[in-house]
Every structure is written in structure tokens, then in C-alpha cells.
Amino acid sequence: MTSGRVAILTTNHFHPAGDRIIYGGAEKYGLELSRLLLSLGFEVSWWQIGDGWQKEILPGVLVRTLPATEAPFHTIPQLNQAFHERAVDHDYFIYFVTFLAYPQAMEPSISISHGVYWDYPGFDATLNTEADRAEWRRRLWIALSGPRRVVSVDTATINWVAATFPGLVSRFEYIPNFVDVAAVDATEPAGKAPGRIRVVYPRRLTTVRGINEMVRVAEVLSGRYPEVEFHFIGRGHQDEVEKDMMAWVSRHPGTYYYWLPPEDVLRVLKSTDIAVIPSKAAEGTSLACLEAMAAGCAVIASWVGGLGNLIIDGYNGLVIKPTVQDLLTSLERLIRDEDLRVFLGRNARETARAFDLPVWQQRWRKVIQSIFV
Amino acid sequence: MPTALMSCGGIKVRPRLIAMMTVGNERYRYLAEVLEHLSDFVDGIVAVDDGSTDGTADVLSRCPRMLDVVRNAEPVMPVNEGLLRTQLWTLAATVKPAWLVAVDADEMFEDAVAIELPWLLDHGDFEVISFRIFDFWQSRTHYRVDGAWNPWPRFSPIVVRYHEGQDYHFPALEIHCGRVPWEYRRSPFVYYSDIRIKHFGWANPADHLRKYSFYREKDIKIYGSPTPQTESIMAPVASVRVEPWVQDRSLPFRSFGREETCL
Amino acid sequence: MRISIIMPNLLLPDGENPVIGGLERYAWQLVALIKELGYEVDVHQFAGADWHRQIYGTDVYGYGMASWSETAALEAMHQNTGAVLYLSIIQAPLRYKPRSVIVSHGVWWDDPAASRDYVQRSLEVCRQALTEAGHVVSCDYNFLNVVRSLYPDLADRITVIPNFVDLTQFYPSAGPKGQLRILYPRRLERCRGAEMFVQMARTLVHKGYDDLRFEMAVDRNHPDRNQALLEATRDLEAVLAVKTYPFEAMGDVYRSAQIVVFPSLCSEGTSLACLEAMACGCAVVATDVGGLTNIIINGYNGILVPPRPHELTRAVEYLVCHPHDRALLCERAKAAARAFDVEAWKRRWRGVIRTVYGSI
Numbered sequence: 004m005t006s007g008r009v010a011i012l013t014t015n016h017f018h019p020a021g022d023r024i025i026y027g028g029a030e031k032y033g034l035e036l037s038r039l040l041l042s043l044g045f046e047v048s049w050w051q052i053g054d055g056w057q058k059e060i061l062p063g064v065l066v067r068t069l070p071a072t073e074a075p076f077h078t079i080p081q082l083n084q085a086f087h088e089r090a091v092d093h094d095y096f097i098y099f100v101t102f103l104a105y106p107q108a109m110e111p112s113i114s115i116s117h118g119v120y121w122d123y124p125g126f127d128a129t130l131n132t133e134a135d136r137a138e139w140r141r142r143l144w145i146a147l148s149g150p151r152r153v154v155s156v157d158t159a160t161i162n163w164v165a166a167t168f169p170g171l172v173s174r175f176e177y178i179p180n181f182v183d184v185a186a187v188d189a190t191e192p193a194g195k196a197p198g199r200i201r202v203v204y205p206r207r208l209t210t211v212r213g214i215n216e217m218v219r220v221a222e223v224l225s226g227r228y229p230e231v232e233f234h235f236i237g238r239g240h241q242d243e244v245e246k247d248m249m250a251w252v253s254r255h256p257g258t259y260y261y262w263l264p265p266e267d268v269l270r271v272l273k274s275t276d277i278a279v280i281p282s283k284a285a286e287g288t289s290l291a292c293l294e295a296m297a298a299g300c301a302v303i304a305s306w307v308g309g310l311g312n313l314i315i316d317g318y319n320g321l322v323i324k325p326t327v328q329d330l331l332t333s334l335e336r337l338i339r340d341e342d343l344r345v346f347l348g349r350n351a352r353e354t355a356r357a358f359d360l361p362v363w364q365q366r367w368r369k370v371i372q373s374i375f376v
Numbered sequence: 377m378p379t380a381l382m383s384c385g386g387i388k389v390r391p392r393l394i395a396m397m398t399v400g401n402e403r404y405r406y407l408a409e410v411l412e413h414l415s416d417f418v419d420g421i422v423a424v425d426d427g428s429t430d431g432t433a434d435v436l437s438r439c440p441r442m443l444d445v446v447r448n449a450e451p452v453m454p455v456n457e458g459l460l461r462t463q464l465w466t467l468a469a470t471v472k473p474a475w476l477v478a479v480d481a482d483e484m485f486e487d488a489v490a491i492e493l494p495w496l497l498d499h500g501d502f503e504v505i506s507f508r509i510f511d512f513w514q515s516r517t518h519y520r521v522d523g524a525w526n527p528w529p530r531f532s533p534i535v536v537r538y539h540e541g542q543d544y545h546f547p548a549l550e551i552h553c554g555r556v557p558w559e560y561r562r563s564p565f566v567y568y569s570d571i572r573i574k575h576f577g578w579a580n581p582a583d584h585l586r587k588y589s590f591y592r593e594k595d596i597k598i599y600g601s602p603t604p605q606t607e608s609i610m611a612p613v614a615s616v617r618v619e620p621w622v623q624d625r626s627l628p629f630r631s632f633g634r635e636e637t638c639l
Numbered sequence: 640m641r642i643s644i645i646m647p648n649l650l651l652p653d654g655e656n657p658v659i660g661g662l663e664r665y666a667w668q669l670v671a672l673i674k675e676l677g678y679e680v681d682v683h684q685f686a687g688a689d690w691h692r693q694i695y696g697t698d699v700y701g702y703g704m705a706s707w708s709e710t711a712a713l714e715a716m717h718q719n720t721g722a723v724l725y726l727s728i729i730q731a732p733l734r735y736k737p738r739s740v741i742v743s744h745g746v747w748w749d750d751p752a753a754s755r756d757y758v759q760r761s762l763e764v765c766r767q768a769l770t771e772a773g774h775v776v777s778c779d780y781n782f783l784n785v786v787r788s789l790y791p792d793l794a795d796r797i798t799v800i801p802n803f804v805d806l807t808q809f810y811p812s813a814g815p816k817g818q819l820r821i822l823y824p825r826r827l828e829r830c831r832g833a834e835m836f837v838q839m840a841r842t843l844v845h846k847g848y849d850d851l852r853f854e855m856a857v858d859r860n861h862p863d864r865n866q867a868l869l870e871a872t873r874d875l876e877a878v879l880a881v882k883t884y885p886f887e888a889m890g891d892v893y894r895s896a897q898i899v900v901f902p903s904l905c906s907e908g909t910s911l912a913c914l915e916a917m918a919c920g921c922a923v924v925a926t927d928v929g930g931l932t933n934i935i936i937n938g939y940n941g942i943l944v945p946p947r948p949h950e951l952t953r954a955v956e957y958l959v960c961h962p963h964d965r966a967l968l969c970e971r972a973k974a975a976a977r978a979f980d981v982e983a984w985k986r987r988w989r990g991v992i993r994t995v996y997g998s999i
């Protein structure tokens with residue numbers, strides 16, 4: 004006896020042509036959401052952009068594709084339309100990213116906001132005129148007002164909506180991202196030589212994630228502190244970036260560049276003293292930050308997006324302006340002050356429990372049971 | 377005859393990682409080096425000796441990890457690469473491995489592979505692992521990066537998870553059919569590894585003309601004229617761009633503390 | 640060198656009494672710090688008539704023309720001053736002095752009932768302030784985030800200095816607290832959610848929670864509002880008290896409450912009162928509005944709820960029925976509050992003042 008059939012629309016989690024996954028943590032989020040829906044007795048199917056293939060991502064959970072070639076004003080009306088035609092026989096609908104609910108939302112539906120992604124100058128450049136910007140905003144408003152509930156991974160987005168679209172806030176629900184605390188606790192730490200201090204940048208090598216600032220700071224500090232290791236773990240947005248990073252690392256002793264599957268990054272984090280999240284924009288409640296916290300790292304995070312929902316400056320991490328100077332000062336401070344590192348790391352581990360997977364599941368369950376019944 | 381299951385202290389286990397390669401007159405090139413390199417991290421090797429006449433067979437038979445070799449009296453590669461690849465795949469399938477790595481006889485991974493690949497295989501839920509292949513150009517220190525030779529944007533599927541009982545196919549192509557079955561190319565579960573593969577097929581300038589002639593003939597037969605990629609083999613020195621190979625620094629946590637597997 | 644603070648009302652418009660409120664507390668703390676750093680300081684504010692007072696050793700000037708034109712008053716203030724610090728973003732048309740600091744206490748236009756027009760005007764006010772000022776100090780990350788997503792180029796001028804709590808005044812009580820008291824320690828303003836608090840109290844009483852006591856520790860800035868509140872809560876007379884306390888007494892008030900509620904609808908920064916309640920070891924329930932989300936991690940050192948009455952009631956009820964969880968939240972609230980110690984706040988402000996105003 005099934006609770007009903009849920010159709011979930013996303014852009015592209017699974018890309019057979021082999022491109023980089025756009026959102027990183029979104030795949031994990033999607034899998035856990037699917038598992039939760041299954042546990043509540045729903046049938047689940049996913050829909051995304053593609054050319055006709057389909058794949059099973061969990062037993063009984065199929066990913067099907069829909070055609071879409073254009074994304075005007077950062078919306079994909081083609082995909083929205085195709086979804087309506089193909090998934091019309093389902094009972095419940097989830098728009099995995101908010102803008103996918105434009106121009107029409109099926110009934111009843113929930114959409115998910117993974118954070119503000121329009122808060123950097125490059126985004127502005129994609130909308131050349133004031134008229135373009137107004138059109139983008141208009142479409143976003145329509146997308147947000149369609150579903151019955153919008154689940155937001157941070158309060159920064161909810162607050163932005165409150166400050167921009169009066170009256171839309173009432174349909175928002177704050178459910179921060181999760182970390183599987185039990186899994187992190189059970190992870191064996193990777194090896195580390197005694198006396199070393201391990202600093203990790205566990206993000207993609209993109210400007211918006213603060214890679215340039217981090218590299219600059221590592222250049223200065225790796226010379227000053229030979230006992231410190233600087234690890235850069237993540238793909239670049241472009242291939243040249245990865246090559247340059249490899250070359251840079253070869254010129255600076257004590258620095259390492261590589262990437263690993265997510266579970267193995269956890270092992271490194273378990274042996275890490277300081278995790279750095281110096282994002283400059285486009286940040287929700289970063290899964291990487293949560294994992295670093297759960298792993299007991301002293302976290303240095305920028306004051307961007309949902310990071311302010313995770314870190315209280317001086318309590319379970321340090322919060323900084325993402326500039327070279329501030330990063331340098333805070334990193335050096337933590338390198339020199341072991342007591343502070345231990346204090347912050349211990350509190351980070353504790354606060355991470357408030358984001359434990361069962362807590363996330365419970366909050367989502369509440370939303371599903373109130374909207375999808 | 378290969379044993380489908382390997383014996384480990386009296387208990388039969390599926391071999392975790394088997395290397396498969398086609399070999400045609402590689403004795404005086406890199407074959408011995410490559411086999412030694414593979415022996416560091418694979419459980420066994422299977423090969424199709426495609427009509428070699430230079431004593432390649434001896435080199436293959438002397439490799440302690442070699443499980444099975446099939447010999448073609450006449451080379452199949454010049455006729456149809458798809459057939460050759462299918463032949464190799466069928467051979468590899470008899471060993472029933474958990475994973476297969478499809479390397480050529482003139483390719484080697486960088487050193488990190490010996491520690492990191494077994495770890496990856498044990499812990500990922502992907503179907504395919506893709507790697508960048510760096511074409512060393514007229515040297516063993518520099519690789520080519522101009523035009524389509526640029527390795528940085530390209531990943532090739534090299535390691536695949538084998539499923540017993542599933543049907544696998546190679547495209548019926550005379551050339552460039554790829555080294556893993558078509559089914560893997562559609563899989564969304566690909567892991568892009570940062571471990572690099574060094575390809576030495578172009579490292580010796582003496583090989584260039586022979587290979588260029590081979591590809592040129594094929595292009596004319598299939599397309600009517602040589603492709604730009606084939607022509608670029610003979611590009612003038614001024615338009616060829618190379619980069620020096622940067623040695624990978626070994627990570628400060630080589631061992632993840634796992635048990636030794638039985639071999 | 641003299642730094643002049645420009646703000647709406649440190650004292651009431653007649654100049655007789657200090658205004659009770661967070662903004663004013665902030666002002667006094669800043670005045671003290673500026674003096675500590677060796678500068679001279681005075682305050683210029685809107686008033687009903689021109690006056691000059693000396694209060695707590697500080698000169699305060701009231702500008703009567705504010706009653707018919709705030710802009711004119713501000714211009715006069717500009718003429719009478721050298722280096723200036725704007726204690727809040729001024730909601731009247733104004734050209735800010737260059738080489739000045741403007742303090743932002745949070746997004747103020749996020750009222751769900753606000754008109755599009757109001758939002759637009761507010762954004763324009765914001766944009767202008769950011770463009771003209773050398774430096775903006777924001778008390779929460781929320782304001783910074785909103786600015787960055789609207790005017791990415793202007794976000795760089797913002798430094799976040801979360802609000803403070805004086806740990807010598809606000810500390811937990813030594814012993815057990817007795818009867819379960821639920822406290823609302825805010826002003827009687829619509830955006831502070833007094834109505835939602837009353838609704839919550841009424842619901843819990845009707846549900847049969849006889850042992851609960853509710854207290855609203857409010858201001859007297861608008862006596863008519865206090866009167867209206869008393870009338871609206873006459874049915875809860877037995878269990879709900881409406882009181883006004885001098886600021887010095889608030890420590891004891893928090894120490895006598897177990898649960899403190901911040902049911903704001905909008906216009907919230909890193910509320911001083913919330914930090915004070917946390918420092919006193921209270922279990923806090925707050926709406927996920929504005930800067931409150933920067934000081935409470937939901938389920939760790941407090942509970943965050945959407946600003947909806949039944950959600951608020953559920954959260955408070957949960958705390959009532961789960962003393963063990965409540966105690967855990969209290970412990971952590973106390974620990975986390977230490978990160979907002981006034982000394983840390985001063986340290987950060989010191990850096991900004993020296994950078995902007997230079998040497999004495």
C-alpha cells in the first residue's frame with residue numbers, strides 16, 4: 004500500500020556525458036530525501052535534463068530525463084513544461100531547486116532553496132540591463148509563490164525574501180543541511196605525523212569559494228610555519244585551474260593538492276586541525292563545513308550566506324571577512340594557539356549534533372506529512 | 377587456463393582488480409616496464425597477443441601476474457579494433473574480476489596509484505573511474521598540450537566495475553572504438569580521479585611516422601581523408617606545445633590503515 | 640579630536656529622560672568606548688525643541704527642527720560637528736559625511752505587511768548610505784547578506800560586529816528557579832511580536848498548564864500601548880503580569896525566568912536582550928528572523944521557529960514538558976553567550992574607530 008507517488012524535478016545531478024556535478028552536496032541531499040520518502044511509503048521518481056536515458060539510483064527509484072536546451076533569466080521553462088506533461092500522473096511534487104517551479108507549480112508541491120546564489124558581481128553580469136534583472140526577479144517571485152512550502156537550507160535566503168518580496172516569507176521553512184554524525188564518528192582518521200598541524204581547504208577551487216585568498220595565505224604561512232600542512236582538496240571549475248594548482252603545490256613544500264571521493268575526504272578531516280571555508284558568495288549551510296565541524300576541526304568560515312547559521316564567532320569557529328588579510332590573521336592565530344583550536348573544535352563537534360541526519364529527517368518528515376497528505 | 381576464482385588460504389575469492397591489454401610487437405618498447413608497474417597493484421593480468429613476431433610472447437609469459445594470454449596468429453587490430461577489444465573483454469570476463477583496468481602496453485599510472493586505487497575500489501559506489509592520459513611527446517619528460525592533445529579537459533574511462541551475467545558490447549568500429557564497453561560510457565556513476573596516466577606511445581620520435589601512416593590509412597578508408605587530429609601528429613615543431621611533467625608529491629597519509637589482501 | 644554621534648533619540652524628545660531600548664544601550668556603550676580610546680564625544684539627536692543636556696557626563700544636543708524636517712535637523716547637525724558616527728541608517732534623505740561610520744542594526748524593512756513601495760524606498764536608503772559612507776558596521780550577518788545579494792559591489796564596506804553582552808551584569812542564577820516562568824522582555828512594538836506571545840500564553844493556559852507564569856517586561860515609551868495590552872490580557876490576569884523595569888534590574892528578571900521568548904516578526908538584529916537572556920542561562924525560543932539566526936543554532940543553544948503562532952506555542956510547550964532538554968539548552972546558551980562578551984565587541988570596534996577616525 005503506497006502513500007502516493009512523488010515526482011522530483013532537478014536540473015542535472017547525474018550527467019552521463021561526464022561533466023562536473025553542479026551543486027556538489029546536492030546529490031547527497033537528493034539521496035537522503037529519496038530514502039526518507041521511501042521510508043514513509045512513497046514511490047519516488049526523479050526527473051532531470053537529459054537526452055532520453057534513465058537510471059536507477061536506489062532500488063525502485065528511477066532517474067528519467069526531459070529535454071531542455073535554454074535557460075532564459077536563470078529559469079528553465081522548457082523543463083518545467085515537460086515535467087508537467089510527463090509527471091502529471093504523480094500525486095506529489097518536489098522542485099529540487101526553487102527556480103524550477105517557474106512558470107507553473109504542480110499541486111501540491113514543495114520546493115527547496117539551497118541558498119542565495121545571486122550575491123556575487125559575476126551573477127549581475129549575466130543580467131545585463133535593469134530590465135533583465137527585473138525579469139529575473141519577477142520569475143523568481145513566481146517560482147517562490149507557486150509551491151505550498153519552500154524548504155530553505157539557511158535563514159539568509161528567508162531573510163533575503165523577507166527583505167525583497169514582502170508577503171512570501173510565510174511559506175518558507177528553515178531546515179538546515181545535515182551531517183551524518185554517526186558516520187563521521189565511525190570514520191577512521193587518515194594518518195598524520197606527530198607535531199604537524201593540518202590545515203584543509205575542502206572545497207572546489209573556484210574564485211567564489213575563496214581559493215585565491217587561500218592560496219595567497221598558504222604561500223605566506225607555509226614559509227613561516229614548516230610544521231603546518233596545507234591541503235587543498237577539490238576539483239577546479241576549469242581544467243587549467245587544476246593544472247596550475249598542481250604546479251603551484253610542487254613549488255611550495257608542505258602543500259598538497261588532490262581530490263578524493265567524499266567518504267575519504269572525511270578521513271582527512273578527522274585528522275585535520277583547522278578547516279577553512281573562505282567563501283565569498285553563493286553559500287548555503289555548507290555540507291563541507293558541517294562535516295568539518297562534526298569531525299572536530301577548528302573552522303574558519305566567512306560571514307557569507309548560511310555559514311552564519313552554523314558558526315558563532317569565537318565559540319565553535321572563527322567568522323571572518325573573506326579577505327587575504329583577515330584569513331591570514333585568523334589562520335595564524337589558530338596555528339599559534341592550540342588551546343583555542345581545541346576549544347573551538349570541541350564545540351564544533353557538539354554543535355554539529357544539532358544538524359544530525361535524524362534531526363533533518365524529522366524536520367522534513369513534518370513538512371511532508373503536512374503538505375503531502 | 378585461468379582460475380575464475382583465486383585461492384586465498386584455501387578460500388576462493390574473486391580477484392579484485394585485473395588488468396587487461398592488447399599487445400602487438402611491444403617487446404622492445406615499454407612492455408616489461410608496464411607489466412612490472414601493473415604487478416604492484418593488480419591481482420592479475422590477461423592479454424591478447426595480437427600476432428606479435430618480436431618475442432612479445434616471451435615477455436608476457438615471464439610476468440608472474442599473467443593469468444592468461446590468447447594469441448592471434450594474424451593481427452586483428454589493423455582489420456577491426458572492435459573485434460580485438462571484444463576478444464580481450466571476453467578473455468577478461470572468464471576471470472570474473474570485481475574490477476578491470478584497461479591499459480595499453482605503453483601506459484603507466486603515476487606512483488600514487490598503487491596506494492590509492494585499491495582504496496578507491498573498496499570504498500566507492502561508482503561504476504567507472506576515469507583518468508586523464510598525458511601523451512609524452514618525443515621525450516619522457518614532456519607531454520603535448522596543444523589542441524586536442526591537451527589532457528587537462530579530457531578524462532577517459534579506464535577502470536570499470538565488472539558485473540557477471542551482464543551483456544557488454546563494443547561499438548562495431550574499425551578504429552577508435554574505445555577500450556571499455558559501450559554500456560560504461562552511459563553510466564552516470566563515474567569517478568574522476570586525479571591520478572594521471574602517462575602514455576609513452578609518442579615518446580619515441582621513431583614511432584611517429586609508423587603510427588601516423590597507420591592512422592592516416594584508416595582515416596582515408598573510413599572518412600575519405602586524414603582527420604585534423606591525425607594530421608597534427610606531423611605538425612611542425614613550432615605549433616607543438618609541450619609541458620614538463622610535474623612529479624606528484626606523495627600525500628602525508630599514504631596508509632589508510634587497511635588490511636593487506638591475500639594475493 | 641571629537642567624534643559626534645548622530646542618532647534619532649538617545650533621550651526622549653523633550654530631553655528629560657533617557658529612552659529605554661537596545662539602540663540606546665548600544666549608544667551608551669559606544670560613547671564609553673570612544674571616551675576610553677581618548678577621543679571626545681557628544682551626541683546630536685532629533686527633539687521637540689532645541690536643548691542641550693549633560694547626562695552621565697556626556698553632552699547631548701536636541702534639534703527642535705526635527706519635528707518638521709528631519710533632513711533640516713541633520714543638515715544643522717552636520718554644520719555643528721566635525722567627525723561623525725551615525726548610530727543607525729537615517730531614514731530621511733541625507734548626504735552622509737565622508738570618512739564616517741554608519742551602524743546598521745539589521746534589516747528593518749522585512750515586515751511581511753510592507754508594501755513594495757516601502758521595500759523599494761528602504762533599499763534605496765540603504766544603497767545611498769553604503770555608497771556615501773566610508774564604513775558600515777553591521778550587527779549581524781543578515782544585513783550583510785541581503786546587501787551582498789542586492790549590491791554586491793557595496794558589501795565590501797561592511798564589517799560585522801555582532802552585539803554584545805556584559806557578563807558582569809548578566810550571569811546565571813546560583814540556585815534553582817522555582818515556578819516555571821516564561822518571559823517576554825521586549826518593547827511593545829508590532830514587529831516584536833507581543834501579540835504572538837499573548838496568543839501563546841492563552842493557548843497554553845487553555846490547554847491546562849496551570850503552573851505556568853507569564854511575564855512581559857516592557858517599556859513605557861508609549862503608555863497607550865501598555866494600557867491596550869493590559870486590557871487585552873485581562874482574561875489572563877492571574878497568570879500573566881505586565882511590568883516595566885529599569886535596565887539595571889533586568890539581570891534579576893532574566894535570572895528568575897526559565898524560558899525567554901523572542902517572537903519577532905521582523906526588523907531584528909543580534910538582539911541585545913536575547914544575548915542577555917542567554918548569558919543568564921535561560922532557555923530561549925526565538926523566531927528565525929534577522930540576526931537572531933546568527934546567535935542561536937536551532938536545537939543547540941536555543942530554539943528557532945518560523946514567526947507563526949502555533950509553531951511558537953509548540954516550541955514553548957516542548958520546553959515546558961522536557962526539563963532535561965531545556966537544561967541542556969540553558970547550559971549551552973550560557974557557554975555560547977561568552978563569545979559575545981562586551982570585551983570582544985570593544986576590541987572589534989576599537990579597530991574600526993582607529994581605522995576610520997585616525998589618531999586623536
